[in-house]
Each structure stands twice: as C-alpha cells, then as structure tokens.
Amino acid sequence: MSVSLAKVATEFLDRPGLAPSTVRSYESTLLPVLKQYGRWPIELLDRESIGEYLNDRKNLSYTTHHRHQAILQALFNFAVEQGYIRVNPLAGLRRRKPNPEKGEHQSDQTIHYLTTEQLTVLYQQLRSDNRLYTLVKLLHCSGARISEVLALDESDMDWGSQKFQVLGKGNKQRWCFYNDEAAQLLEKYRKYYRFSGHSALFTAKQPMSGHVTRLSYSTAYHRWRTLTNQNPLLRGLRLHDLRHTFATERVGLMGIEELRALMGHEKIETTLRYQKVTSERAKYIAKKAFQKL
Incomplete structure (x- = not known):
C-alpha cells in the first residue's frame, strides 16, 4: 500500500522526544517540499526529483541549503526504518558548494x-x-x-x-x-x-x-x-x-x-x-x- 510523503512527514514530526524548537525547525524546512510533493507516494520520490527540488532553492545560503538537505535525508532515513521505502534516495548526495562571489566560504x-x-x-x-x-x-x-x-x-x-x-x-x-x-x-x-x-x-x-x-x-x-x-x-x-x-x-x-x-x-x-x-x-x-x- 502506497504511503504519501505528507503522511511520512507527519509521523516523522510526531516522534516522541523531539524538542518543540526541533519540531518547528523541521516543519519550516519541510513545508515547501510538502507543498510540492506532499501527495506523492514516497516510493516515487527519487534522487532526481528531490535533487532538482534542492537545486531550485537558490535563495538559500549554502549553510542553510546543507541544513535543508540534512533534514530531508533524516526524513527519508526514517521512511527506510519504517519500511516505507527500501533505500534513501538522497544517500551520498553531494552538498552544494559555497559561492565565494556571494561571500560564502567553506x-x-x-x-x-x-x-x-x-x-x-x-x-x-x-x-x-x-x-x-x-x-x-x-x-x-x-x-x-x-x-x-x-x-x-x-x-x-x-x-x-x-x-x-x-x-x-x-x-x-x-x-x-x-x-x-x-x-x-x-x-x-x-x-x-x-x-x-x-x-x-x-x-x-x-x-x-x-x-x-x-x-x-x-x-x-x-x-x-x-x-x-x-x-x-x-x-x-x-x-x-x-x-x-x-x-x-x-x-x-x-x-x-x-x-x-x-x-x-x-x-x-x-x-x-x-x-x-x-x-x-x-x-x-x-x-x-x-x-x-
């Protein structure tokens, strides 16, 4: 039975032991991706589609971009643990490099x-x-x-x-x-x-x-x-x-x-x-x- 990304995200945020500030941070990060892919069955979300979503976040600094990617990876790791998908599509995905022209430094x-x-x-x-x-x-x-x-x-x-x-x-x-x-x-x-x-x-x-x-x-x-x-x-x-x-x-x-x-x-x-x-x-x-x- 297919499970939507939105359902998995809800379970991910409802896990016991998360501090309120952690939940808020996760929610603000996941909201844009849920607007775009929330109704999709999670097994249909592949590396290409999520990678394209991350690449479109050009307004984010590279450190914030890394944070978004890390939270998405944690979400998909949770989906693997729950048996909704077999592998994490973001495993091994390279992080965006800093842009020195914008004053960013590794x-x-x-x-x-x-x-x-x-x-x-x-x-x-x-x-x-x-x-x-x-x-x-x-x-x-x-x-x-x-x-x-x-x-x-x-x-x-x-x-x-x-x-x-x-x-x-x-x-x-x-x-x-x-x-x-x-x-x-x-x-x-x-x-x-x-x-x-x-x-x-x-x-x-x-x-x-x-x-x-x-x-x-x-x-x-x-x-x-x-x-x-x-x-x-x-x-x-x-x-x-x-x-x-x-x-x-x-x-x-x-x-x-x-x-x-x-x-x-x-x-x-x-x-x-x-x-x-x-x-x-x-x-x-x-x-x-x-x-x-």
Missing part, C-alpha cells in the same frame, strides 16, 4: 571576530534598541547561531540554570549557556519590551495589523545593519561574527573538545581554526602595546 574559512574596541562601540551603538541589544548579548555570550536563537520559544529556556537547547547542524542538539549580564538583560526585555501574544522568545509586532509574530532574521538583520553602519568601526560586521568572537575569546581558556561541544562542530578541525585566529589576535594586541609604549 566551513567559515574566513573568520571575522570583533575586537575589544569594536565590542565596546557596538554595545554603545545598540543601547537605543533593547531587543537587539539583548539578542546580540545572548549571541555573543552563548556562541549560538542567529537562526538557533530566533527559533527559541520562552518555554525552551531554562531560566534557573541560564541555558537553552538548540538544534544545530547535522540535526544535533546541544546546550548553550549565558552569563548573569545576559540573564539580567533578558529579564528586563521580557518585562518591558517583549510583545506578548506569541510563544517566541524574541517577538515583533506588525505596524499595520498589530499582529505579533516571531522576530524574523530579515527584521533583525535590517535593524543590525542600520545601527552598525552608523559607525565606521562596525561597518560590514555580521551577526554571525558574534559566534566567531565567542569562540576566539575562549580558545586557551578551555579544552578544544569542550569548545567543540559548545560550538556544535561536527569536525574538530573546524574548532582548531580558532587557535590560528587567536595567534593572529595575540600579534595584533602585541603591536598595539608597542604603539602605546
């Missing part, structure tokens, strides 16, 4: 981190926007990706232990931790600046309808770009650079395996890149010291 080879001076200026610049200030502080002190934090609900937060769980690359869950300063900012933000009426931790209100929604990346990025472009020292910085800053600040303060776990890196080589960055940073600080002397 495994974030170009590591940009904020200097102490830039961080000081950044937080001064953001004081006029409490929501963005809190979001940036949480990204900076936790090392989480912007997509992971924006997917959080208030209920996902362990307020007592000052931590939260996210679904990272490779569909792996990990804990992220934040400090007392971020905890105080979050408390103030939730009490005075967060829009109620939605489960999301970071919310937004539509100016015309007044409808409360989850804060989108485009809204956060636009506000970030508006404020950082006002200062030459911050111009061109990315929200993702806060994650690089987190790692760079912690190299040498903890074991490389511990840092790898906090960052959610699949390969230790990815984490080791920050040791080189730290050496370059030490040289920069030494030169600044000589200038002062």
Whole structure:
C-alpha cells in the first residue's frame, strides 16, 4: 500500500522526544517540499526529483541549503526504518558548494571576530534598541547561531540554570549557556519590551495589523545593519561574527573538545581554526602595546 510523503512527514514530526524548537525547525524546512510533493507516494520520490527540488532553492545560503538537505535525508532515513521505502534516495548526495562571489566560504574559512574596541562601540551603538541589544548579548555570550536563537520559544529556556537547547547542524542538539549580564538583560526585555501574544522568545509586532509574530532574521538583520553602519568601526560586521568572537575569546581558556561541544562542530578541525585566529589576535594586541609604549 502506497504511503504519501505528507503522511511520512507527519509521523516523522510526531516522534516522541523531539524538542518543540526541533519540531518547528523541521516543519519550516519541510513545508515547501510538502507543498510540492506532499501527495506523492514516497516510493516515487527519487534522487532526481528531490535533487532538482534542492537545486531550485537558490535563495538559500549554502549553510542553510546543507541544513535543508540534512533534514530531508533524516526524513527519508526514517521512511527506510519504517519500511516505507527500501533505500534513501538522497544517500551520498553531494552538498552544494559555497559561492565565494556571494561571500560564502567553506566551513567559515574566513573568520571575522570583533575586537575589544569594536565590542565596546557596538554595545554603545545598540543601547537605543533593547531587543537587539539583548539578542546580540545572548549571541555573543552563548556562541549560538542567529537562526538557533530566533527559533527559541520562552518555554525552551531554562531560566534557573541560564541555558537553552538548540538544534544545530547535522540535526544535533546541544546546550548553550549565558552569563548573569545576559540573564539580567533578558529579564528586563521580557518585562518591558517583549510583545506578548506569541510563544517566541524574541517577538515583533506588525505596524499595520498589530499582529505579533516571531522576530524574523530579515527584521533583525535590517535593524543590525542600520545601527552598525552608523559607525565606521562596525561597518560590514555580521551577526554571525558574534559566534566567531565567542569562540576566539575562549580558545586557551578551555579544552578544544569542550569548545567543540559548545560550538556544535561536527569536525574538530573546524574548532582548531580558532587557535590560528587567536595567534593572529595575540600579534595584533602585541603591536598595539608597542604603539602605546
């Protein structure tokens, strides 16, 4: 008896033990493919059709594209486990390569981190926007990706232990931790600046309808770009650079395996890149010291 892709996806999302943030992430990724292929019997979906679907997602960054492919592979692995299909049509499918013309680099080879001076200026610049200030502080002190934090609900937060769980690359869950300063900012933000009426931790209100929604990346990025472009020292910085800053600040303060776990890196080589960055940073600080002397 044929089973539709939509039915398999429903069972996949209804599995016990999935965190709410994980389910939301899966749902948002699977919705476009279900609109296109949801009624198809899953055994008719071959490598060519799914590969063509993935190739059409040209608006996605290569890292987001990898995430979409990984979730689809997990879905088809589930279908194999349940006996709906014999083999996963996406097994061994190559991932899309980064496009340097779009500023994409394999495994974030170009590591940009904020200097102490830039961080000081950044937080001064953001004081006029409490929501963005809190979001940036949480990204900076936790090392989480912007997509992971924006997917959080208030209920996902362990307020007592000052931590939260996210679904990272490779569909792996990990804990992220934040400090007392971020905890105080979050408390103030939730009490005075967060829009109620939605489960999301970071919310937004539509100016015309007044409808409360989850804060989108485009809204956060636009506000970030508006404020950082006002200062030459911050111009061109990315929200993702806060994650690089987190790692760079912690190299040498903890074991490389511990840092790898906090960052959610699949390969230790990815984490080791920050040791080189730290050496370059030490040289920069030494030169600044000589200038002062």
